[in-house]
Amino acid sequence: MGNYRVPAKFLFSHILKCKILEPSAITKNTIEIGSKYSPDFVCTPFKYTLGTLIEDLDNGADTVVQFGGGCRYGYYFELQEQILRDLEYNFQYINLVTEGRTDIKKIYKDLKSIDKKFNPIKALYYLLITKNIVKYMDTVDDYIRHNIGFSDFKRMQKLNSKMLYEFETAKGYFDVKRIYKKYFEKIKAIPVNKPDNCLKVGIIGELYTIMEPFANYFLEDELAKHNIEITRFTNAHYLLFEKHKKIKQYLKNTPQITYTMGADASDNIGRTLEMCKEGYDGIIHIKSTFCTPEIGAMPIINQICKEYKVPIIFFSFDANTSETGIKTRLEAFYDMLEMRKKL
Amino acid sequence: MNCYLGVDIGSISTKGVVIDENKRIIASCYLWTEGNPTEAVKKVVKNLKEQIPETYTLKGIGTTGSARKLIGLLxxxxxxxxxxxxxxxxxxxxHPDVRTILEIGxxxxxxxxxxxxxxxxxxxxTLCAAGTGAFLSSQAKRLGIPIEEFGDIALSSNNPTKIAARCTVFAESDLVHKLQVGYPKKDIIAGLCKSIVLNYLNNVGKGKKIVGPIVFQGGVSKNIGVVKYFKEVLKEDVIVDENGHLMGAYGVAILSHKTATDKVYSWDIANIKFETKGMECNECxxxxxxxxxxxxNVLIETTGSKCGKE
Incomplete structure (x- = not known):
């Protein structure tokens, strides 16, 4: 998903003595084979991940690691394992989250079975570094997203991918920090020509479709072309390390929600209210088709936006979505925001 | 005097409008796209040119509709x-005071x-073509009635037949069923017109507050049967403009006027050789x-590539 293969590869290549296959980038082929073997009405990330798994197994992987939870995502693993076994693939499956919870003993046993010399202390050290890589990646990513419409974004993206490349071969804790500082300063040095009253748009929605550019038809790039400042709240660092704190805050500050609704649905409602109060010009909500938690959140989000008169647009992405329809509606959304701003 | 051209290339029809400095329509043209947007546009432009006195100079061109990008390049x-x-x-x-625009193309x-x-x-x-002009015209063919007469026949019925309106396929099988059990044709036609309205309001207008003044546009607005049922269901007056089908082209002509520069455009596009070549890239x-x-014969644009390759 996105560029997160970099920290994942970093972690596993240091704690396990085995060859780590980098998952191939998601392409049309991925979603085609994924859809072929998935139930038609399953949420779209299932199709993408299954497609990726098949591609990787075809490339010679014999062990796959997956984790997830929060919604139907927590059950992907069991179903995908069955589908793959029916297709007569032979592999070992390591699930870091089983039946909705993380069983450390089980993970230890699984990892030990791959590599007899597996050392939990060493693993902990590299986990810490990986956490930092994710944090640095997301910080840089947020900065780029914020300014992408107003500067030489090709140069920014080039520096970003160079940084990711160096992360892969980083020596340790301080090396990672050094690489991050070096490239972030270079990226910050690129002049940004942003007017004070530019359009501000927030992107919320279901996590996979938001974070994998292929799954949302490179929507952010499309927006950037129109000189819009983009804020996106969900990234891996948020999901792994901030969510549990932030969600309590959202529940407290948002009268519309009392309980968490699964996945990021409640977070998105909380963010909508925050953005409406902060004076964002518009909100874009994206999700994969059949994503149940987000479907539950949409009417509430819509209601909040109506009250605060903030325009919102909803996009649903599936393997069969027409790209033209999305572009037309997005263009009209941008025109609408611009007309409002001018008056 | 200066004038500005707006072209709206839709799936079924191509519309062209020429306006003057005062946003007045001085020429218009409407014809079928027939699956060939470039040819249709060439015809429209030729037709418009003949309507306009020589004293006008063309200072801006705008395109809209589903073939807007291609024709924009042309x-x-x-x-x-x-x-x-x-x-x-x-x-x-x-209509400066308009609050709701309904458009069915x-x-x-x-x-x-x-x-x-x-x-x-x-x-x-986003999902289905139920309740669009294509559905109406295919049903007109099934019933053997020219689509132009649909509205008048619908008005002659006092008792529109109920037709399941959710989906084109279901509506069609329901329509066949109603025909086979012997409902009169005029009631069925009236029912069809009503089903278009209900389908539109349930699918497209879902959850939206429709306030007057309402303007109804698009090819289907020429069907007085559909207009009647919109008025009946919405309990509001519905304005249908004589030029309603030209509004897209008119709008884009106005936008072109706003951003016009000193550049002078030529009317002669009939001789431009415009070719498109489709191919599948197998590099990834x-x-x-x-x-x-x-x-x-000069490559001016490549579309459809995900990596930016030309």
């Missing part, structure tokens, strides 16, 4: 705009809500379908 347009914005701009110029239908001269909300049909597993556009 005409070297200074504005290429999506049909939602174009329709809203055009309609607001003629050949392949798509949309609703645009306006407050104080700004678009506040809009929606387009995306297998993008590339479309290369050539103008006078």
């Amino acid at each position: 005409l070297d347009a200074n504005v290429v705009k999506n049909e939602i914005t174009a329709h809203a701009i055009g309609t607001m110029t003629i 050949g392949q798509d239908s949309k609703i645009i809500l306006i407050e104080n001269g700004i678009i506040t909300d809009y929606a387009m049909n 597993s995306n297998n993008c379908e590339l479309l290369r556009i050539y103008k006078d």
